[in-house]
Amino acid sequence: MAESVEQLLAELIRFDTTNFAVGEARGEAAAAEFVTDHLTAAGLAPRSYEREPGRTNVVARVPGSDPTLDPLLVHAHLDVVPADPELWSVSPFAGEIADGYVWGRGAVDMKDMCAMLLAVLRRWALDGRRPRRDIVLAFVADEETGGHYGAAWLAEEHPELFDGCAAAISESGGYSYHATSASGEPVRLYPVGTAERGTSSLRLTATGRAGHASRRNDDNAVRTLVDALSRLAAHDWPVRLFSATQAFLERAGAALGVEVDLSDVDGTLARLGPAAKIVESTVRSSTTPTVLSAGNRVNVIPSVAHAHVDGRTLPGSEDEFLSTVDSLLGPKITREFLHRSPAVHAPIDSPWFDAMADALRANDSEAIVVPYCLGGGTDAKAFSRLGIQCYGFAPLRLPVGFDYRAMAHGVDERVPVDGLRFGVEVLDHFLSRV
Template identity: 45%
Template sequence: MADNSQTDQTVTPEDEVVRICQDLIGIDTSNYGDGSGPGERKAAEYVMTELTEVGLDPELFESEPGRASVVVRIEGEDSSRGALAVHGHLDVVPANAEDWQVNPFGAEIKDDCVWGRGAVDMKDMDAMILSVVRDLARTGKKPPRDLVIAFLADEEAGGVKGSHWLVDQHPDLFDGVTEAISEVGGYSVTFPDKNGQDQRAYLLQTGEKGIAWLRLTAHGRAGHGSVPNDENAVVRLAAAIARIDAHVWPREYIGSVRQLLDGLSDLTGVSYADDDASDLLQHLGGARGFVEGTLRDTSNFTMLDSGYKHNVIPQSASASLDCRFLPGHEEDLMATIRELAGEHVEVTIVHRDIALDSPFEGALVDKMKGALLAEDPGAAILPYCLSGGTDNKALKKLGITGYGFAPLRLPADLDFAPMFHGIDERVPLESLKFGARTLQRFLADC
């Protein structure tokens, strides 16, 4: 680990953010979603050290041994105002080292980037938060309102052992919190405008699709592999998979998606139709996939499990299905899946969570826009809906309105969005420093 002994008030967030990001990436917090893996405890202890070193008094919470989250409240100038939660998650998805150019937990600096699992999702933002909070504590500056800073466990498995557990078991930690910011928003994309000039736009995340992780289990008659069987569970499951995969989910543009497309159309001069926005979406580069996932509900099969011997027809066969639904669509999606699955296939919910849709207006949004534009004048700022999910879903149970704001000014040629859960994750050093400056500016004015 890098030396973290600096407590001089002349140290700025951008002086520390790269070091902290490297330190966090170097701690393996892989979340396999099945209870295995190292857990977040070591990373949580690191965060505790970084916070206590500058005089703060954070608390560490474990939902079960090793599954650790850290929370600290910072008093603001006006505690009568609604507090702001600033949160990130400490876990990461697993990484197969053989697929990477570098050790995914080596936190190597290469080509002016920090490489490693979590560099994009989301130890870069964790580092920004830590660096800015340390600066607040060192300098004694108070933010305009109370801040609740949270570093959470288990987001990559739905937050059951992290954000949802804290909200259910310790809701008092979020007393008075009205709004929140977290990951997967505030990063830039660059495209040619209507005059052929490079235009940088920041995608501010205002919405999230809901989650329905389902298990489909087909039931049939077990038997010998040499005997004809018209109640084969594998065949029944395969037929259900084919029907669901062939289903075309109707397209619908919710408010945040419509605002994004209209804004992008105005900037580029490229029009779009409700049934085809492909020419317009290509201007988003790697972020196109995230946006395409929000034009309709989606259902993708991810895992299969059946049988135990080559010559035995199994009694059951199962598949895992990842469904994401737009706000207000959950009941229709579930009814459609059950109908398509058919009478011999049972549909059970493994994990579900709500969809979010927050307004692209108001004082907090104005402050986020202002911080970005102060650091990058001339940029455009557009809303978008995330096809995935964040811990803002858990906070919504307490009435907290959440946004994605992890500000990064990115090189035009960096295909950033596909690195979420991808290989060779990396974040430019200058982008980290930009993010630390922007977040510092925002929290000083929030």
């Protein structure tokens, strides 16, 4: 079996676990078997759960030394989004280790976390160590298309697996972000995810009068839809600060020596410089048109036109969001939900967040740990329904100039080997002591 974290990740990448669409994926079972073998070798008793054959989820429990403590859930997904090999400089599923990086689809989203967990568990087994509290491990399928065969299904059909879990950690947090203070000094921020925007994916339908395109038609469904989409896309959504975004602005601003004015968030973002990218998409709700469909002949005005809109909402803002959307659409457009899940958030002032910060600072004395809100979504939404406080914490230390956010779903996805090794140390510290 692979011994180093980079070798573990390379082997995981070699399982092509592409998730193409709802109900259409491959390779998850093989990757789950790999995980199962390593969990078993670490002395655990993993079990597999499938909604459908091949869509395999692996769950195991690491017994802690203090049974009075609430268990912690650690969840990570094994599926990945498609990769076009024609666009890559390496084969997306070769799992190459070169130039100080592990290359391949899933390197940062999120097989790196899977590999780091397996490396920690192997270390514990060799050293005869165990954590203070029970750790529930869930390696799941289907995160990339909503968790219908993974986390969402497990939370609904097998909630007993997570009984007692008070908190959870998973992807999209705990990585280093290089910034510069107002005085020109380098600062390493480590954003930890304490919230996620909600999802309101919409299908819009416009109806009108069909006819020949050469004749005047004031009831053209395509024009009605396009006008409505233009209003949605141009709408200036108001700033709505909540705990995660306000705390990020205040703490990052203090670390960078930047004036923070909560009554002028756009001005504050401008003063934060590159660090603003962490928060700029999550101080507002958003509506982004993504799919259009109408008609099949250039000379025929169709009677129906459709569009998909990616909608994202902040905690407590969904009612306002939908009311605004309806006013912008107008009376000739109907909407329905393609997917709907509320925003989630966990406490910042909590022992869980403090323990994550302690683990980061123990391995990087200059770490400035700040909370933030994820602009997208993860399986945290499924597990939050069970009353579990979910955090984004998959630690990495990244080199200056490395565009971590461009890696997920991007071309030439890769992760630094040194960053992985750092992550193993941070996770070992956190999971052992929390």
